[in-house]
Amino acid sequence: MYQRILDIRDQSRFVPEKALTQLQALQAKAEQEPPATRAELINQLSVAHLRTGQLDAAMADTEQLISFGRAQHDDAMLAKGLLAKSYVLFEKAEASAAYQLAFEAEKLANKSSDLALRSQAQVTVGQAYAEQGDFPTALSKIQQALDTAREATSDPVMLFGALNALTKLYTQMKEYDKADLTLQEMLELAGQLHSPGRMAAAKTTEYVLAVEIGQYKRAIQAQQLALDLMRKLGSERGVGMALGNLSDAYLKLHDYARAAQYANESLRSTQKSGDRSMESTARANLAQAYLAMGRIAEGKQQYEQALSRYEQENNKPLLQAILREYGEALERVGDTAGAVSAYHRERTISDQLFERRRQQAVLELQEKYETEKKQRQIELLSRDNQLKGTELDNKRLQQRVWWLLALVTALGALIVGMLYRRVRHANAQLEVKNLELKAQSVRDPLTALYNRRHFQDFMRALPHGDARESDLVGALFLLDVDHFKHINDSYGHAAGDAVLKMLAEHLRVALRETDMIVRWGGEEFLAYLPAVSRHGIDDVARRILRSIAAQKVEYQGHSITVQVSVGYAPYPLAPDGTPLPWERVVNLVDMALYLAKAHGRHRAYGLRGFANFEHTTLEAIEQDLERAWRAGFVDLSVVLGDAPDAVPPSPNEANNVVHIKHAHKNSHGT
Known part of the structure; x- marks a missing residue:
């Protein structure tokens, strides 16, 4: 009886409707079986109910299993129940409660002699840490799970699960060589298991890795094979996931019509199977396709529905990636206000992950x-x-x-x-x-520049300085690589790393030895100049733009042109006579950088000062810098780049610098 239940395990995962029928037929006979057999039957029933979207029934199964384990004083049985309940809670988007149950289950499982159960619990806890952005702990847990699974030779399915989790984690950590080696072992094991479902799962993981390293043809071939296997199995859930992944691949190839087609098919399939997480992914893909095709309102509606689900799951790394894609998509279609909003939401999550x-x-x-x-x-x-x-x-x-x-x-x-x-x-x-x-x-390990933590400590110890007008001031410059995602997608992440190293090297040349240069995060760099002529700040911005644009990165036979956008301001800033904290100045410089991005890229926007401050507040300016500029409350400089794609200056824009002040309306509208 126990072996028959284990034989149904693959169906519980991939074809849960069929599994549920078979498991329910065994319930009456199982009453006479040993406690371990009865517990495994309840466990598989919870999996089948969960996979068919019957969350209340799945939760009832888990509560029954937990009660049974406590009555039997069996830690292994209780750990199974807690793990099963954590999966149901995660499906209900109650992520924090799910994580706590998984941690408790692992402690119990580690006391038992059931190696397969211990490996399953360790994988679950590792995935929980990864979803919270704690990759070092996640890697330790999943490697521990893999070692445990290798000892459990009687259950190769658990070894497959640990290899799958480790491949995905290496991919997230951008350790692509290690991910590929682990993937090859998993594919070989999937063939030995003679399980179409496991082979489809392995091919889906291969798809994820291939997309990350820019091998889109390989990704589509792997996912198409997974889709065919899932259709033969009759797995609606697996079909929905495969269609969603194909939609994502065609988005990266800019084939938006085909991407929308696969996304719509995925949405219909996931709604049938009740897979809410994959439904959100389908909506996000459909939103990107719609925005690219000019269907703005429909695209934004689909994005917001997808984001709502990701926020419920509290999967911060995934939510951060989706918000960045959302902002870039809105920027491409000209919705600057929406793009700024998405950008700030993404930045908040980025700061939270950095602090953690x-x-x-x-x-x-x-x-x-x-x-x-x-x-x-x-x-x-x-x-x-x-x-x-x-x-x-x-x-x-x-x-x-x-x-x-x-x-x-x-x-x-x-x-x-x-x-x-x-x-x-x-x-x-x-x-x-x-x-x-x-x-x-x-120090940042890639560029050898100072890191964000060192800069924060430095600025906390730095006096605010004299806010009075003088010719010698400090200055803050924030740079962001233009079209960096396109460089990664087109040439691979190794090319992106080469670009970042080049930037670090030439920023050291363009600036002085006394200036602090910081790897701020991702493709962003920050420079603090302790002493510079107030009238020479624009010249520094122009020097940075020209220095970077004059360089080319040679990578695998490709010559990559690199440009940056810059936001800058003197430091300290004192709109009402009191110097602002450095964090607020960096925030204003960040907003100036985003204006440079939104208004054409390869240019620098500098915040020179404030005007008519008695008619506004700093909070209003921070809420929308462009509106404050156009209302005459902010004085901006615009330094245009020299590259061919930069907008040429007018004859009055001497030396590529534009100082812009907008007239402030009085209460009579004059």
């Missing part, structure tokens, strides 16, 4: 330090005990043989000296390691 990763790094360093400290204490105690033993022996020898006292004393002094030298040497090595760790914590 920073806290995690601090905790890991602290834990490592505490471990090393305890080890040193153990070593010192051991040496201390040895010394005490030597002293006792010396006392006994002193009572028996007085003439050996001088020799023993000399030997003791020698030992103490050696130990003292060793301690000094160990302390010196520790100091070197601490200096190395400190250097690593303030």
